Amino acid sequence: MYNITRVISYFNPFLVFIIAFLIVNIISYLIIPKKYRYIVLLVTGLVAYICLSKLVSIFLFITIGLTYITGLLLNKVKCDNVTKGLKRPERKLVKKKIKRLNKRIIILYLLLNLGILITLKYMNFFSVYTTMFLNLFRQSKNPNVFNFLIPLGISYYTLTSISYVIDVARGKFTAEKNILKLSLFISYYPSIYMGPFNRYDELGSTIFKNDNLNTKTFFDGLALILFGIFKILLVAGRAAMFSDYIFKNYKSYSGLVIILGAMMFSIQLFAEFSGFIDVSRGVSRILNIELPSNFKKPFLSKTVSEFWTRWHMSLGRFFKDYVFYPVSLSKPLSRITKKMPNWLSDFITVSVSLLFVWVLMGLWHGTSIKYLIYGLYFFVCMIIYNVFNPIINKLFIKIHLTEDSMAKNILSIILTNIIIGIGLMMFRASNISIFINMFKSIFSLENNYINIRNFIDMKDFIIMIFSIILMLLPLFFQLFKIDLKERFNLLSSNKKYVLCVMAIFLIITFGVYGLGYIPPDPIYGGF
């Protein structure tokens, strides 16, 4: 048992268990009656989860129980207060009563559910120091120790369960009476580590569809899994070598090297995050469960707002539906802006709503001041854009510049990437003062070079360059209107099999893992 845990710790544990999860469920799809499939999905997922989170798994079960009860309570409120057959004034009164009761239930639920999340996260803040202290006495400093106080994916399953409860309160669907089905939704193993965030009606419609396994979705899913693992082990692993070294030794470098560090971190973050999402979606696809996509060419965004509709799309959608819209439609805000001229009421409504979103987004990513400033940074960027964009557009109209020129698009993309890059640099730096120092040093001309042999072999460096090119290949082909996915689907099963085997060989040979190498702590994995 000890040897197995050692082996597992050299790979990302979540990935190891998800492969086991996949295999067990494929077998179950073949031998167990369709109507019990979801139970196997639930049980295998929970077993994997408990292996990873151990005793702290109890918090997941507390959240599931709380969510289940709240859903039924909201249902009861609706059933006890019928509006059918009533005349309009009475109907309005009953609706008001339902709304008032719902509000109280939701507030209590949020206090408890978010309370658990916030308490555990802030305890984690202190336990980081405990772990560092303990590491001083350990022989091998393995930073990939799962923090013993944080249940895996607590931010994922907390927000997922909140979306379910709010949707029930809004009357989008009735509460789930089957606690096993609800548990599967909240704890769905492929999504619980890094997402994507699922909605109950959307995940429900695909997870209970009970289609049979077929070769098309099998190879589709397998290709997606392999592409994801390729991104994690070949691209992210090596880009991390760059960014870790530069961020650790930032005092020795400036100018282009700092910019390189920020770029490498962006590549690392994107490859790792989208890689894990691909694995989750690939595993689910093999089981005929469709998860939503989470990234849509984010680095081709023309504005910062657009970036956040292309990066971690499911999180953006959550904040849009459950924070941005409710805040902007709230009574207090409407009251304040009622007597104002349109331009002012628009500005205040949008700005206040965005402020709520970005403060929460910032703090969701971490519990220190740096993350709050990270959120506010993007908030300020968006406000500036909202204020100046109409003015600049009017200017363009006056000087007769065409709407969609290639030069304008490229300039917007570059500018947006610079703003995002600065934000990601802030995200990666250990604290705000380090970030400020690094940012200032970009404009200095000393130490503008770096000897990469300090931290990476020539062999690894070349593999990284090739891997990044390989990662961008589908995008490149799309420019020539060639859809690689479609081409792959049209191949015979034998050819697909050969390609997958080649990919596995490539990953095993060139992937960054194994004895002596400590995998980088997945950045979004603690959430």
Place this chain on the structure above:
Amino acid sequence: MKEIINILNELINVKDIENKTNLIDGKILTSSNIIRLVSRLNNEFDIEISPLDLIPENFNSVASINALVERLDLE
């Protein structure tokens, strides 16, 4: 219908807006624009649009926005 078209024309500059059917899916209306649109619709027609109504089906075309307004007016 006419008031809705007027309101939309105040907010965004798109030709032939009454015949478009992909205002949301085609990203013609951004989230910020939707907020502005909703506040004006609420004021103009004395209705109360809730977050639950903010789905693509209700806002993809002028016709669907009109249907939403009429439905809320009856409630």
